[in-house]
Amino acid sequence: MTIDLYGSLALTGRGHGTDRAILMGLMGEAPDTIDPTVMDAELAAIRSTGTLYLLDREPIPFTEAEHLRFHREQMYPTPERPTHPNGMRFAAFLADGSRIAEEVIYSVGGGFILSEKEFEQQQNATVEAAPRVPYPFKSAAELLSIAQEHHLTIGDLLLANETALMAETSIRRPPLHEKTSHMSPQEQVKAGILEIWKTMQDCTVRGLNTEGVLPGGLNVRRRAPRLARRLEHEVAADPLAPMDWVTVYAMAVNEENAAGTRVVTAPTNGAAGVIPAIAHYYIRFIAGANQEGILRYFLTAAAIGILYKENASISGAEVGCQGEVGVACSMAAGGLVAALGGTNEQVEHAAEIAMEHNLGMTCDPIGGLVQIPCIERNGMGAVKAINAARMSMHETEGHKLSLDQVIATMYQTGLDMQSRYKETSLAGLALNIIEC
Numbered sequence: 001m002t003i004d005l006y007g008s009l010a011l012t013g014r015g016h017g018t019d020r021a022i023l024m025g026l027m028g029e030a031p032d033t034i035d036p037t038v039m040d041a042e043l044a045a046i047r048s049t050g051t052l053y054l055l056d057r058e059p060i061p062f063t064e065a066e067h068l069r070f071h072r073e074q075m076y077p078t079p080e081r082p083t084h085p086n087g088m089r090f091a092a093f094l095a096d097g098s099r100i101a102e103e104v105i106y107s108v109g110g111g112f113i114l115s116e117k118e119f120e121q122q123q124n125a126t127v128e129a130a131p132r133v134p135y136p137f138k139s140a141a142e143l144l145s146i147a148q149e150h151h152l153t154i155g156d157l158l159l160a161n162e163t164a165l166m167a168e169t170s171i172r173r174p175p176l177h178e179k180t181s182h183m184s185p186q187e188q189v190k191a192g193i194l195e196i197w198k199t200m201q202d203c204t205v206r207g208l209n210t211e212g213v214l215p216g217g218l219n220v221r222r223r224a225p226r227l228a229r230r231l232e233h234e235v236a237a238d239p240l241a242p243m244d245w246v247t248v249y250a251m252a253v254n255e256e257n258a259a260g261t262r263v264v265t266a267p268t269n270g271a272a273g274v275i276p277a278i279a280h281y282y283i284r285f286i287a288g289a290n291q292e293g294i295l296r297y298f299l300t301a302a303a304i305g306i307l308y309k310e311n312a313s314i315s316g317a318e319v320g321c322q323g324e325v326g327v328a329c330s331m332a333a334g335g336l337v338a339a340l341g342g343t344n345e346q347v348e349h350a351a352e353i354a355m356e357h358n359l360g361m362t363c364d365p366i367g368g369l370v371q372i373p374c375i376e377r378n379g380m381g382a383v384k385a386i387n388a389a390r391m392s393m394h395e396t397e398g399h400k401l402s403l404d405q406v407i408a409t410m411y412q413t414g415l416d417m418q419s420r421y422k423e424t425s426l427a428g429l430a431l432n433i434i435e436c
């Protein structure tokens with residue numbers, strides 16, 4: 001078996017944990033079920049024995065330096081047909097060395113992957129697939145208009161769509177968890193959201209309670225636990241303490257991400273701190289906050305995330321950090337407005353403001369590690385989301401820019417950005433700061 005990584009996967013793959021993720025995937029592990037505490041031992045076993053148990057069954061010879069290759073000088077697996085900058089090639093061989101299978105896969109952001117064929121089909125699609133949801137939407141304008149026509153909030157509209165998809169999935173395969181098997185599709189969607197929220201909470205608690213230096217060689221010390229202690233004991237009376245807590249929650253999650261433990265990809269791992277930080281802010285600091293508000297928050301944030309995924313990109317390798325922390329900020333801003341009981345128009349406005357002030361943000365992590373600037377950047381993104389939500393809810397006269405316009409601008413700006421600034425660690429902070 002060989003795996004070849006190209007483009008930003010090759011340039012920042014080790015810092016992003018791509019090598020570890022691929023080996024665990026080959027062993028049949030999945031992100032939502034793996035026990036992160038066993039990873040180091042399993043990786044050590046592969047490295048010391050030179051054997052990898054494919055799908056946890058079939059032993060194959062595997063020497064990392066020989067079989068997992070980083071092509072830092074080559075941007076695309078197929079240079080004659082440049083496609084997405086996060087490309088990898090998997091090849092399988094028989095014992096006599098003959099190649100029996102090969103597949104090029106693209107990691108297109110937010111944990112989504114596409115085969116080369118799927119990627120090309122998506123790029124060249126001319127015939128529209130029949131909608132599988134009751135309220136299909138392609139743009140924010142369409143989303144607002146359909147919601148108005150049917151007297152729905154954005155959250156309710158998305159809940160109806162997700163319920164239809166869940167019902168379809170349940171026909172094809174039974175519910176994933178025993179405990180949800182008796183539930184209706186809508187109840188399963190809600191239970192799934194609450195499970196995601198619970199995973200985020202667990203991650204935040206771990207991040208707030210784990211001290212030490214993050215792996216990777218940059219010697220970045222975890223700061224969230226110390227900052228949280230200081231907030232609890234020293235500055236509780238500060239009127240801006242809630243904002244400090246938001247920063248700490250976001251940093252706690254991102255320090256967990258940098259440590260390679262379990263986070264919820266929202267919309268990406270590098271930007272995983274923003275969405276939980278705002279959910280924590282809502283629950284802890286907003287009077288009357290409740291579970292219904294949390295559901296509105298996540299459903300509305302998801303609707304906004306879909307707009308970016310469908311019309312632009314959530315891949316730092318494709319559009320820079322505006323597509324990661326920028327999108328997370330926009331999702332959280334709109335979601336917060338919904339949780340607070342704002343209108344659909346205020347949701348759209350908040351999401352627009354949040355992205356407008358993330359436009360042009362590059363991705364230049366030092367040493368390819370998702371630590372500097374990523375951890376603090378999540379804190380900044382979360383605070384900015386609250387600011388955007390408050391601005392939109394105080395506004396009474398509409399606004400000039402639409403969310404659709406700012407999404408299109410983000411995408412175009414990302415495409416215009418030199419690849420050195422898009423998750424390659426070849427420019428910006430990564431170039432100008434000496435690793436120590």
Ligand code: SF4
Nearest residue numbers: 270316321324363374
């Ligand atoms: S700079 Fe932003 S996009 Fe790049 S790795 Fe860090 S969080 Fe992700």
